[in-house]
Amino acid sequence: MSDTPAQSVAFVRETAIPPSPAPANASGIVKWMRDNLFATWPNALLTIASIYVIYLILAGTMPWIFNGVWSTNSLAECREVLDGTVGACFSVLTERWNQLLFGFKYPVDQYWRPLTAFLLMFAALAPVLFFDLPRKLLIITALFPFVAYWLIWGGTIWTPLFALLGFVAGYLVYARFVTQSFALGFFGGVFAAVVVWIVTGYITPMLAPEQPLLEAVPSRDLGGYMLNMMLGLTCVSLSLPLGIALALGRQSSMPLIKWICVIFIEFIRGVPLITLLFVANVMLAYFFPPGSGVDLFLRVVIMITMFSSAYIAEVIRGGLAALPKGQYEAADSLGLDYPQAMRLIILPQALKISIPGIVNIAVGLFKDTTLVSVISMFDILGMIRGPILASTDWNGVYWELLGFACVVFFVVCYSISQYSQWLERRLATDHR
Amino acid sequence: MADTAQMKVSDEVAISIQQMNKWYGAFHVLRDIDLTVYQGERIVICGPSGSGKSTLIRCINALEEHQKGSIEVDGTLLSSDLKNIDKIRSEVGMCFQHFNLFPHLTILENCTLAPIWVRKTPKKEAEETAMHFLEKVKIPDQANKYPGQLSGGQQQRVAIARSLCMRPRIMLFDEPTSALDPEMIKEVLDTMIELAEEGMTMLCVTHEMGFARQVANRVIFMDEGQIVEQNEPEAFFNNPQSPRTQLFLSQILGH
Numbered sequence: 057m058s059d060t061p062a063q064s065v066a067f068v069r070e071t072a073i074p075p076s077p078a079p080a081n082a083s084g085i086v087k088w089m090r091d092n093l094f095a096t097w098p099n100a101l102l103t104i105a106s107i108y109v110i111y112l113i114l115a116g117t118m119p120w121i122f123n124g125v126w127s128t129n130s131l132a133e134c135r136e137v138l139d140g141t142v143g144a145c146f147s148v149l150t151e152r153w154n155q156l157l158f159g160f161k162y163p164v165d166q167y168w169r170p171l172t173a174f175l176l177m178f179a180a181l182a183p184v185l186f187f188d189l190p191r192k193l194l195i196i197t198a199l200f201p202f203v204a205y206w207l208i209w210g211g212t213i214w215t216p217l218f219a220l221l222g223f224v225a226g227y228l229v230y231a232r233f234v235t236q237s238f239a240l241g242f243f244g245g246v247f248a249a250v251v252v253w254i255v256t257g258y259i260t261p262m263l264a265p266e267q268p269l270l271e272a273v274p275s276r277d278l279g280g281y282m283l284n285m286m287l288g289l290t291c292v293s294l295s296l297p298l299g300i301a302l303a304l305g306r307q308s309s310m311p312l313i314k315w316i317c318v319i320f321i322e323f324i325r326g327v328p329l330i331t332l333l334f335v336a337n338v339m340l341a342y343f344f345p346p347g348s349g350v351d352l353f354l355r356v357v358i359m360i361t362m363f364s365s366a367y368i369a370e371v372i373r374g375g376l377a378a379l380p381k382g383q384y385e386a387a388d389s390l391g392l393d394y395p396q397a398m399r400l401i402i403l404p405q406a407l408k409i410s411i412p413g414i415v416n417i418a419v420g421l422f423k424d425t426t427l428v429s430v431i432s433m434f435d436i437l438g439m440i441r442g443p444i445l446a447s448t449d450w451n452g453v454y455w456e457l458l459g460f461a462c463v464v465f466f467v468v469c470y471s472i473s474q475y476s477q478w479l480e481r482r483l484a485t486d487h488r
Numbered sequence: 489m490a491d492t493a494q495m496k497v498s499d500e501v502a503i504s505i506q507q508m509n510k511w512y513g514a515f516h517v518l519r520d521i522d523l524t525v526y527q528g529e530r531i532v533i534c535g536p537s538g539s540g541k542s543t544l545i546r547c548i549n550a551l552e553e554h555q556k557g558s559i560e561v562d563g564t565l566l567s568s569d570l571k572n573i574d575k576i577r578s579e580v581g582m583c584f585q586h587f588n589l590f591p592h593l594t595i596l597e598n599c600t601l602a603p604i605w606v607r608k609t610p611k612k613e614a615e616e617t618a619m620h621f622l623e624k625v626k627i628p629d630q631a632n633k634y635p636g637q638l639s640g641g642q643q644q645r646v647a648i649a650r651s652l653c654m655r656p657r658i659m660l661f662d663e664p665t666s667a668l669d670p671e672m673i674k675e676v677l678d679t680m681i682e683l684a685e686e687g688m689t690m691l692c693v694t695h696e697m698g699f700a701r702q703v704a705n706r707v708i709f710m711d712e713g714q715i716v717e718q719n720e721p722e723a724f725f726n727n728p729q730s731p732r733t734q735l736f737l738s739q740i741l742g743h
Contacts, residue, residue, distance in 0.1 A: 385551055386588035390602040390654065391578035393570075400601060404592050483592070 120144050124456075130449035148453045149460055152444055156460065159279015159434050160443050166210075166271060170282050173204040177289065185475060208278070208286070210270035214263050218256035222249040238395065275353035279434035281464055286353075287435075288422035291360040295421075296414070298361065299368030300407075304398065306373060317369070324366035330427055332359040337431040356428055364421045371413035375406035408483050415476040419469045436461050500527040501560075502658050502689045503548060508557035510540075510547060517543055519713045521557070527657070530690045532700040532721075535710035536736060541693045544710070545660045548691070549580045562657060578606055581651030585663040587643045589635040589650070595622070596631040599650045607654070614653070621649040625679050641672025645679055652683075659683065661692040697741060701725060709733045 094100040123143030125134045127150060134145035149156070158167060180200035183193035202216040226249030234241025278286070305317035324332075336359040337352070379402060387397035407414075429438030440457045444450050503525040510518040518540045525531060533541045546552040547559060550566055550573045559566040561576045590598050599618035603609040609617070622628045625645040627638075635643055644664055651659060661680065665673040677699050684690055684703045694700070700707050701721045708718040709730075717724070717733045725741075728734045 380586075380588075382584055382586055382588035383590070386584065386590070388551060389549055389577055389580075389582040390650075391574055391606040392602065393574060396605050400605065401590055405590075408592065 126150050131451065131453050132449075144456050145453055146456055148444065148450050148456055152439075152450070155280060155444065156436055156439055156457075157280045158282050159277065160439065161277035161279060161434075162273060162282075163271065166273070169207045169210070169270065173207040174282075174285075176200055176204060176207075185479075206270065208282075209273055209275070210268060211272035212260065212264035212268045213270075214256075214260045218253070218260060221256065222252040225249055225252045275351050276433075278353065280439055281436040283428070283433065283435040284422070284425045285468075287357065287360060287425040287428065288418075290357050291364060291425070292418045292421060294357070294361045295363075295365035295368055298365035300372055300403065302365060302369035303372035303376060306369065307376065320362075321366045321369055324363055325370075329360070329363050329424055330430055332363055333427055333431050335359060352433070356431075356433070360421065360425065364417055367417045368414055371410050371417065372406060374413065375408075375410035376402065378409050379405055408480075411476055411480055411483075415472060419472050422469065422472075423465060436464070498527045501525070502527045502529070502562060503691075504558075504560040505548075506558050506560075508547065508554050508559060510543060510552065510554045510556075517713050518547070518554070521715060523708075523715065525658075525689065525691065527689050528687050529705045530684050530688075530703050531692065531706045531708060532704040533691065533693045533708045533710060534695065534697070534700070534736075534740075535716075538712075539710040540713040541710050542662050545582075545662060545691050545693055548658075548660060549577050549582055551582075574606075578602075578654055579656055580658045580660060581654060581656035582660045583644070583647050583651055583662065583664050585666050587635070587640075587647045587667075589643055589647055591635050594632050594634055595627075595638070595646050598635070598646065599653045602650070602654050617653050618649070621652045622646070624652070624682075625649045626675075639672065640668045641675045644668065644672075644676045648676075648679055648683070658689045658691070661690065661694065663693050663695070665694065665696060695740065697725070709736065711736070 093103040120142050121144060123138065123141055124146040125137050125143060126146045128134045128137055128145070128147040129151065131145055131148075134143075134147060138145075154164065154167065158170060162170070176196075177200065179193075180197045183189045183191065184197055199220075202220045205219075206213055206216045226245040229248040230241045230245030232241075233244045302317050302321060305313045306321065308314045308317075333356065336355040383401060383405065384397070387401045392400065426435055426437040428435055429441060432438070434442055440461060444457060445453070501524060503523070505521050505523040508518060508521040509516070521544060533544065535541050543552055547554050548561060548566075553568075554566075562579050564572050564576055566572065566576060589595075590601070593601065596615065596618055599621065600611065600614040603614040603617060604611060619628060619631065622631055625648055627642055627645055627649075630638060630642060630646070635646070638646065648664075664680070665676050668676060673696070677696060680690070680692070680699070681703055692699075692704075704721050706718055707721050707724040709716045709724075709728075709732075711732050717728065717730045719729075724733075725737065728737055
């Protein structure tokens, strides 16, 4: 009886086992290769095949790149210099880089203006993207659109100053009346801003000097990669708040607002961006007072913003749906009203969930700005297909130019993607 | 312990529900509810799932709308007027089964949010109030952590502190310990008992019968959307009148 299992199973632990570190991996590069590349026969064969394919690709492209010719004046000269060997004709880049970046009509001696605006852009974006920086820097962000406008387009300084004045007046009226009623504050602010703009619109021609400090450059003269960046930055910044408004409006319990938002979103998503750009170019003029000649850049910005805001609205709607209902209930039970609950509780969480979708749209939109080449605005792609390839010197140089366009786009898009991953890691507060 | 339950309640009416009925579409979820709660009373509502107990207390702070009858909270009639609803919600605190803390804010920010934005309290004062209530629920050292870093019991205590920071006159609890494991239930119940002993008016939906015996002035049993029986805890547990109550108690007190 004393040998039965019941007697020998009873156990009481005397001392607790302290935690100890995990064993060091029996690692090393050889082990990694064995595990990942050559684990099984099929794996090993695939590895060898992949190495062969990579070799083929590199063997084709590396000589082409390293034999590149950088200092001739035309494609014909390049071929002379290369004399039969495989090599790229990068001289098109050395000769035409300024047209690729700035367009072919922007005055060459004024390149410092868009470059200054470009550098200021980083200063303006920094406090928005990196929320650890002091909030006072947001003043630069607020002033940046007006300064950048003046730098790039030139002309009289009164135009951006009066535009800024309109916003300031609108904000002051809003702040004065919003405590009484949100609608009164909002529409009062809009009304005040519009009044200021109309009045100053009449005054400006009288105040403008004959020779403005910065030579005026019309919108049709903008071009190159600069145009893509301007369109991308403006449209993404404007479409984000508009997209949020549309997403909230679509969820509204007021039928009129809800149906306006639904129809807007569904119509925009059903139509290609190119057709909207044609609308911008041709038809939008009919909606404005005759003879007002709304600026082409503005028309394109309006269309692209409307386009991306519809997509962003749907992404945010997904984020709003992913929030547990308890969050809405907790906000309500604490007594927060709708704008407060949205601003403090719901939208921060919904936007955090939507970051991958929104960045996806932003990156896609930035590349879609190349579509303006179809309505004869000479962005980088318009420059490549138009003036550069059509010239007798460079007719036929495809790979080098398109490769350059790919590289400049990749740099920006990859940076945006890396930023968004950093942002997601920083905001992940709900893991222990 | 017995004297807590028999503590004198005032004559002031906190909540008055008269002939309240609620439908979800065609389903009649609450039927002819008549309930008067006096200031300082602690009421425990129990019943099988689907009996409408959570729906009842969610109607009190307008998280659910009722179609018939009237609800009056602290003298204010609950109607579709948003101003009334907001006023009632700032006087009534609620704790949920799944805590519903705001994961993107620290514990301190969770507690100061409502006083700052609803009562327009200055930040410093709101933070002092928040620390006072966090000390009361015995977790002042967690103030700068995020909810995701806390255990379930700690999160529920933070939720209680968050509601208390608005200094409500009435507290509603919707199964506050149902999502907690047994060791953490005690710390939350202790907090609620302390709250009760200070005279807070409480409506609690719970399955914790020990808590009901210790603290409640009245226990209400609901089934199929109606109040089947209500009585003082001793009488309720020892001498249930309705057969439905007897069946429920035999199952819930059995284990």
